[in-house]
Amino acid sequence: MKQLARLRQAQGIERVIEHLQACLRAQQPLPDVTTLAGIAHQSPFHFQRLYRALTGESPGQTLDRLRLLSALQVLQQPSASVTEAALAAGYGSAQALARRCRQRVQATPRQLRDDVGLREQWQQALARPPADVPGTEATPLQVQVRTLEPFDVVLLRTRGAFADLDAGFGRLFAWAQAGGMDEALRHLVGIAVDDHRDVPGHRHRFDCGMGFAVPLPALPVPLRRQVLGAGRHAVAHHVGPYERLQALGDALLRDWWPGSGYTLAEAPLYFHFHDDPEQVPGDQLRADVCLPLAG
The missing domain is CATH 1.10.10.60 (Homeodomain-like)
Incomplete structure (x- = not known):
């Protein structure tokens, strides 16, 4: 199969x-x-x-x-x-x-x-x-299929090099602080609109996202609301520099999905970050790559 x-x-x-x-x-x-x-x-x-x-x-x-x-x-x-x-x-x-x-x-x-x-x-x-090209090797994977609960996130579309994404998350956190929501922060997520390996930094688009344990207020432009995490997902855990998350997403689709028997859902793959790069060394950063599955 x-x-x-x-x-x-x-x-x-x-x-x-x-x-x-x-x-x-x-x-x-x-x-x-x-x-x-x-x-x-x-x-x-x-x-x-x-x-x-x-x-x-x-x-x-x-x-x-x-x-x-x-x-x-x-x-x-x-x-x-x-x-x-x-x-x-x-x-x-x-x-x-x-x-x-x-x-x-x-x-x-x-x-x-x-x-x-x-x-x-x-x-x-x-x-x-x-x-x-000879020498290309598949990335070893450990994948779990989980049924996740949906959660609302506030997304901010950013442009810039992958290494500079902290500024986008900083803008989101400043908005949350101004609204008294910073203590309710529960999720840090990202959706790659472009692949940072394929486009120059000034053209790279990335959606920085935050989820909160309280209802979201009306959002000012350019912030927008989106639901993530609904239903079954293939989840691959990552430890190391966040710049490598794109390659792990590739491996999920190339090496795991073809033989999984699952159909892909009409929803974006997203990264669920567990650590702050400003506080945790790059080789110890943790994140999950979440691939939505149909059914």
Whole structure:
């Protein structure tokens, strides 16, 4: 059953990659998450994390990798110019291709055109996603399926590097203190809107959340209310730096879920934090990764 589930996942990812290749040929922009999730027959709540867990990259990074590979394939033609390779691969100019080559392969397009060995080396590397590179190992997991009680949380959408999330939780706590709710704090949670491994810090979005043992008052913008923890969840306990929680979420979807027999719920995976990084050493921080299950 586990192998069949993994096969279905892989087939869904292959359909997405084929669609991305078609977008590249037509020089169309990256489709939205809902469209890609539908192609993979996956929930939009879990598609991006599952895609990354299986490929080692985001859909946008796949498109970028395939675009650069397409340019190198044009450059293998002796008569091709850098401009021709750039335009054929969807870059706006030869300068745009040159900039991306320097960033990704530390070489210029002309070097890649003229040095057959260097070009073929990078063509082989770019032809497969990072998760296909030999040496990738599954993360050992200890997972419990629990029926959790629902709880209200107050969420604040933040932007910034993962290591700077304390500021968002600080803003939430200041709001709770002002309302006399700080002593009723019971839950610290987080929902990763973006994967901090895939986007630069200034674009990284993360929902910082707090749950309280008292009814919530009317919330001022930009705070919002959400219910978490309702029903069955796969829970994996984590000890160590919180930056590693994303990888544990990947492992839940890649290594545990396919053979679990459970269906994923239409709800986001969330992190339940048990310690304050300002008070507990990084290697001792505790948190649970909670994956909602249907039924």
